[in-house]
Amino acid sequence: MKSAYIVGSIDVAELTLAAFFLFFVALIFWLRREDRREGYPLEHEISGIIESVGGPLSTALPKRFLLPFDRGTVVAPVGRAEGREPVDIAAKRFENFPGAPYVPTGNPLADGVGPAAYANRAKWPDQDAHGRPRIVPLSSEPHISVWSGSHDPRGMQVIAADGKVAGTVTELWVDRAEHQIRYLAVETPGGKTVLAPMAMASVSARGVSITAINAADYEGVPQLETAGEITRYEEERVIGYFGGGYLYANAGRQEPIL
DSSP states (O other): OOOOEEETTEEHHHHHHHHHHHHHHHHHHHHHHHTTSSSOSOBOTTTOOBOOOOOGGGOOOOEEEEOSTTOOEEEEOOOGGGTOOOOOOSEEESSSSTTOOEEESSOTTTTTOGGGOOOOOOSSBOBOTTSSBSEEEGGGOTTOOOOTTSOOOTTOEEEOTTSSEEEEEEEEEEETTTTEEEEEEEEOTTSOEEEEEGGGOEEETTEEEOOSSOGGGGGGSOOOSBTTBOBHHHHHHHHHHHHHHHHHSSGGGGSOOO
16 A cells, blocks of 8 residues: 655645645635725724725735726726825714714715715616617617516606605616616606616506605606616616615604614
8 A cells, every 4th residue: 555645744635734724825815905906095084094004915906907898997996196085975973983973964865875875887888798788768679578467667656755646657777688677767747757776666556656765856866968878877876866765865764763
């Protein structure tokens, strides 16, 4: 029988175990560096002083990412020296201590506060595998239709959080890659057409219910710059506007349940 020992008492199993531990430790350091590509360096919440990045083992080196469909490149991380300055929001601390909650000072639905927060994503539409805009009006996609066994929201009234009619659904915006309804185009009583996230809507034979915001708030939903097209930048703001309503639409929603 051949011996499994290589040198002295060191055998193949011991070398394999040591190699695994070295690989695992290196993997942890690599992951901790890579997850610092966004949001770093940190700054102190009260003083605003930039905190230490933690040395070379905790700092990701700049990496250039090539975007698909000739969208250029993106470099991350981007530090303050490259133009990333602190963002002022229309909110203030409830108390002056680290971790204190913020309270809005303007319109919390549009100012990006709390659940209405948004990211400054790219100002072009999300794209499918073929480079086409992924989310489009249903009328422009003849290969997708509403299943006959379900309720077609078009023509239905939208009931808001305050029980009032916010408008009428005039169009559906679908995800042509996944064949799902992503947004409802709602025409308000004032004649404005806005998009409402389908994920926040409940459709029944009686109509469409969206309890995120009140009827009057529909007039302030962020508008699209180009008709028939929604960019990632605009999606963030539309969804943030409705998402913020679950906390800020009514004063009672900001109070504790118990």
